[in-house]
Amino acid sequence: MFLMAEKGVNRLGKVLVPTWVVMNIDIILGLMAIFASYLLRFNFNIPFSTLNNITLAIVLYFFVRVSSLYLFGINKMYIRYTSMKDLVRLVLAIFVGNTFFFFINYGFILVSGRGLVPISIILIDFFIASYLLIASRIFAKFFIQNIQREGSKPAINVLLYGREHFAVSLKRALESDMKSNYKVVGFVHHHSRIYKKTIEGLSIFDLSELDNLISTFSVAELIFADNDIPAEYKNMVVQKCLNRGVRVKSIKNFIELTVDNTRLPRLNEIKIEDLLERDPIHLDVQKISSSLKGKTILVTGAAGSIGSEIVRQVFSFNPSRLILLDQAETPIYFIELELRGNYPHRADQIEVVVADITDPLMMRHLFESQRIDVVFHAAAYKHVPLMENNPKEAIKNNIIGTRLMADLSMQFGVEKFVMISTDKAVNPTNIMGATKRVAEIYIQSLDGISRTQFITTRFGNVLGSNGSVIPLFKKQIESGGPVTVTHPDVTRYFMTIPEACQLVLEASVMGHGGEIFIFDMGKSIKIIDLAKNMIRLAGYKVGKDIQIIYTGLRPGEKLYEELLNSGENTLPTYHSKILKASVIKMDHGVIANLLHALHSRLSEDVDSFVLVSKLKDIVPEYRSQNSVYAILDKEPHADRGGKFKRTPIVVAGSNSGE
Numbered sequence: 001m002f003l004m005a006e007k008g009v010n011r012l013g014k015v016l017v018p019t020w021v022v023m024n025i026d027i028i029l030g031l032m033a034i035f036a037s038y039l040l041r042f043n044f045n046i047p048f049s050t051l052n053n054i055t056l057a058i059v060l061y062f063f064v065r066v067s068s069l070y071l072f073g074i075n076k077m078y079i080r081y082t083s084m085k086d087l088v089r090l091v092l093a094i095f096v097g098n099t100f101f102f103f104i105n106y107g108f109i110l111v112s113g114r115g116l117v118p119i120s121i122i123l124i125d126f127f128i129a130s131y132l133l134i135a136s137r138i139f140a141k142f143f144i145q146n147i148q149r150e151g152s153k154p155a156i157n158v159l160l161y162g163r164e165h166f167a168v169s170l171k172r173a174l175e176s177d178m179k180s181n182y183k184v185v186g187f188v189h190h191h192s193r194i195y196k197k198t199i200e201g202l203s204i205f206d207l208s209e210l211d212n213l214i215s216t217f218s219v220a221e222l223i224f225a226d227n228d229i230p231a232e233y234k235n236m237v238v239q240k241c242l243n244r245g246v247r248v249k250s251i252k253n254f255i256e257l258t259v260d261n262t263r264l265p266r267l268n269e270i271k272i273e274d275l276l277e278r279d280p281i282h283l284d285v286q287k288i289s290s291s292l293k294g295k296t297i298l299v300t301g302a303a304g305s306i307g308s309e310i311v312r313q314v315f316s317f318n319p320s321r322l323i324l325l326d327q328a329e330t331p332i333y334f335i336e337l338e339l340r341g342n343y344p345h346r347a348d349q350i351e352v353v354v355a356d357i358t359d360p361l362m363m364r365h366l367f368e369s370q371r372i373d374v375v376f377h378a379a380a381y382k383h384v385p386l387m388e389n390n391p392k393e394a395i396k397n398n399i400i401g402t403r404l405m406a407d408l409s410m411q412f413g414v415e416k417f418v419m420i421s422t423d424k425a426v427n428p429t430n431i432m433g434a435t436k437r438v439a440e441i442y443i444q445s446l447d448g449i450s451r452t453q454f455i456t457t458r459f460g461n462v463l464g465s466n467g468s469v470i471p472l473f474k475k476q477i478e479s480g481g482p483v484t485v486t487h488p489d490v491t492r493y494f495m496t497i498p499e500a501c502q503l504v505l506e507a508s509v510m511g512h513g514g515e516i517f518i519f520d521m522g523k524s525i526k527i528i529d530l531a532k533n534m535i536r537l538a539g540y541k542v543g544k545d546i547q548i549i550y551t552g553l554r555p556g557e558k559l560y561e562e563l564l565n566s567g568e569n570t571l572p573t574y575h576s577k578i579l580k581a582s583v584i585k586m587d588h589g590v591i592a593n594l595l596h597a598l599h600s601r602l603s604e605d606v607d608s609f610v611l612v613s614k615l616k617d618i619v620p621e622y623r624s625q626n627s628v629y630a631i632l633d634k635e636p637h638a639d640r641g642g643k644f645k646r647t648p649i650v651v652a653g654s655n656s657g658e
Contacts, residue, residue, distance in 0.1 A: 033129035068097030162226030301379030303331035357401040398435035429625035430556025445588035447514030455511035460493030481546035493521035
């Protein structure tokens with residue numbers, strides 16, 4: 001009885017208990033119930049005249065009770081996973097058996113005028129048998145979970161954070177798992193309506209009591225038992241736990257966590273990406289779908305971090321054809337395999353082109369052979385220190401390549417051209433940022449001179465992108481440190497890759513041409529705090545297990561990033577996380593001539609200082625930091641007067657201005 005097992009055996013430690021033994025114990029408890037019923041019915045003084053009927057009654061009862069228990073599969077239940085449904089089924093089996101016995105007893109009354117037992121005994125037996133069998137299972141479950149746990153590991157005190165139904169399910173799963181040594185000491189939640197209540201004898205505490213709970217109960221871990229916790233609360237809890245040395249975990253698959261399924265789901269350590277996430281982004285899926293469904297979509301830089309996620313999201317909206325363009329052969333091959341694996345019935349809608357966006361013949365052939373409707377331009381060189389040492393390649397790819405793709409889009413009647421830019425284009429201090437700003441200027445200058453709608457999206461760092469700081473910190477922590485941070489005051493904006501790409505798709509729908517959309521990146525984060533949190537999340541102590549050292553700002557690197565320059569302001573859109581920037585726009589003829597001159601210099605064997613000087617002529621706010629090109633900022637530049645004009649962006653029905 002204590003532990004049911006499949007195929008007729010149970011495992012309790014190293015002891016195997018046959019199923020028939022369990023059934024026999026249930027029957028013995030049933031017999032005890034009917035004798036107790038007789039004693040209660042006759043006030044512990046059973047009349048001698050009833051003894052002749054007891055033997056026959058017990059024999060009939062034996063067959064009825066065994067049949068009802070087998071009928072409801074009571075012998076197949078896992079005791080340690082007993083749920084409320086199991087107990088209800090057990091009571092129902094007893095009720096059906098006693099009801100059948102009642103009709104047998106009534107038959108004796110009709111035949112002989114006298115029943116086997118008084119009817120009241122059948123009723124009393126129902127309650128006593130139900131109590132004994134339920135109590136035995138609860139006791140057995142308690143015994144298994146608390147006395148016979150595998151090994152002799154000390155208990156890990158844990159708090160559960162989540163809604164009631166998730167929290168109680170996880171508690172039962174933790175208690176039912178034989179290999180788990182978790183001991184749930186309480187529940188925490190942020191909803192005031194459930195404070196001071198209890199779940200299975202454990203209290204639900206206010207979030208403000210978390211610090212006190214950790215000390216009082218010696219809490220070692222906290223588990224998020226809910227996937228719908230607001231980001232602000234989640235981040236607050238994780239920070240408090242990290243500061244107190246408490247490990248934080250979450251459930252990988254919440255579908256597995258139900259009241260009826262008490263198997264322990266997979267628990268994952270909280271990652272830094274989870275800590276930096278914000279509340280989910282709500283998209284106008286219908287509008288995005290109508291703008292992409294049945295269209296031919298080209299994604300440049302499709303093998304990159306942003307490009308590959310745009311590919312995944314765009315393909316889910318069922319375009320007629322999706323063209324993946326990149327010169328990175330192996331990464332784009334894996335993206336193609338992923339898409340074909342996820343959408344085998346739509347494999348003919350995928351086309352992969354391995355090419356360089358600066359190759360005019362190849363790009364023209366691509367546009368001539370495909371009737372492209374929408375271009376997502378994510379191809380770019382993005383690493384600041386590398387581009388600082390390779391200005392020619394940065395200009396060639398980020399500026400000339402972008403210009404070529406934009407001009408071809410305009411020439412071949414593409415409906416929309418969406419360029420992915422960066423916050424490093426704002427008041428740039430490095431070559432990479434300056435080249436992206438020049439690309440922005442050129443894209444904006446095309447507004448109104450063709451039917452193609454040119455849209456720019458600007459956001460900061462994305463979590464987990466190739467070469468970003470988080471993968472670097474992970475490798476350094478795994479190798480035992482030290483973790484290298486450039487400066488104690490450096491800050492950055494962060495957004496997850498899916499978040500950024502979702503907002504790119506939303507901006508592509510709301511844009512009508514000429515806009516620069518800025519994404520709400522939340523609060524900027526100090527990189528030193530990011531490093532400390534990652535060390536703590538890995539289970540190490542900062543300064544003791546893993547050291548942090550400062551290496552100094554890299555060439556062209558800023559202490560902090562900006563989403564607007566001093567000459568820009570923003571206007572709201574219908575999406576709370578997307579703003580429009582009112583920016584300085586350059587006449588198309590002027591910027592075209594400047595880029596033509598810059599392009600001609602690329603083919604010449606000129607000094608890199610000449611190229612960077614040309615960039616500074618086009619982008620007046622470009623001031624090099626921690627770079628050999630800072631000397632150019634002390635030199636007089638060509639007269640820039642008359643080249644720029646401010647073009648305010650007006651929202652219909654709004655009185656907002658510059």
